[in-house]
Amino acid sequence: MIETILKKNRSTRGFDETQKIDRETLERWVSHTRYCGSASNRQPLKYCLLHEKNDVEGLLSLTKWAGALPNEHLPKSNQHPVAFIVILNDTTISNGRFVMADVGIAAQTLLLSAVEEGYAGCMIGAFDPNKVQAYLHLEDHLVPRLLIALGKGTEQIQLVDHTDSIQYYRKDGVHYVPKRTMDEILVEKE
Ligand SMILES: Cc1cc2nc3c(=O)[nH]c(=O)nc-3n(C[C@H](O)[C@H](O)[C@H](O)COP(=O)(O)O)c2cc1C
Secondary structure (H helix, E strand, O other): OHHHHHHHOOEOOOEEOOOOOOHHHHHHHHHHHHHOOOHHHOOOEEEEEEOOHHHHHHHHOOEOOOOOOHHHOOOOOOOOOOEEEEEEEEOOOOOOOOHHHHHHHHHHHHHHHHHHOOOEEEEEOOEOHHHHHHHOOOOOOEEEEEEEEEEEEOOEEEEEEOOOOOOOEEEOOEEEEEEOOHHHHOOOOO
16 A cells, blocks of 8 residues: 555664665665656766775764754664665766756655565755765765665654644654644645
8 A cells, every 4th residue: 555655654764783784675676767747858867885894984974963952863873774775866867957856756766666575764955965975976066965874774763643743742752753743734726
C-alpha cells in the first residue's frame, strides 16, 4: 500500500553501522529513477554513489543534520549512515526552473525504494555544493543538488498531527514529526 510505505518513510538520522549497503543495491534504487517524470523529459539528473566508509565519512563531514535539534548532535558518532547517493544536476542538459522538481521526485523515489527493502534515509540539503563538488572531484557542469543518506534505521519515529508547532522534536528517545492536518492543507475555491 502506498500509504503504508509513505508513512514508514521518515527522515532517519541514526543507523546501524554494521548493516552495509552494497553498490549493486544503490544502483538498483537509482535505476528506479529512470521511470520518473522529468520536465520536458530532459532528464538532467545524474547520481554519484558512495558506500566505502572513508568516502561516506568524508561527505558526512560536509553536511548538517537536524538543524532544529542542535543539542542532539545527529547523527550520533556510532550511528552514521553507511551510504550516500548524491543527486547531481548536469547543467549541460538543463539548469531550468524545473530541475529542483525533478530532484524532489527522484529523491522520494530513492527513499521509497530503500524503505521498501527495509532501509531508511534522510534527504540532506544543508551542504555547500562547491565543497561537495570538490570533494567528489566532479566536473563543473555536475552540480550537487541534494544528498540522500542511507542505512538501516535505528530510530523510533512517530508522525503526529500538527497542533501549535511544525517543529520536529524528541521526547523519551522518540522523534516526533508534526504534519499539517487535512483541514489545513485543503483550500476551497472562492
Ligand atoms: C529538500 C529537503 C532537504 C532536507 N535537508 C535536510 C538536512 O539538510 N538535514 C536534515 O537533518 N534533514 C533534512 N531534511 C529532512 C527534513 O528535516 C524532514 O523531511 C522533516 O523534518 C520532516 O520529517 P519527515 O521527512 O520524516 O516527514 C530535508 C528534507 C527535504 C525534503
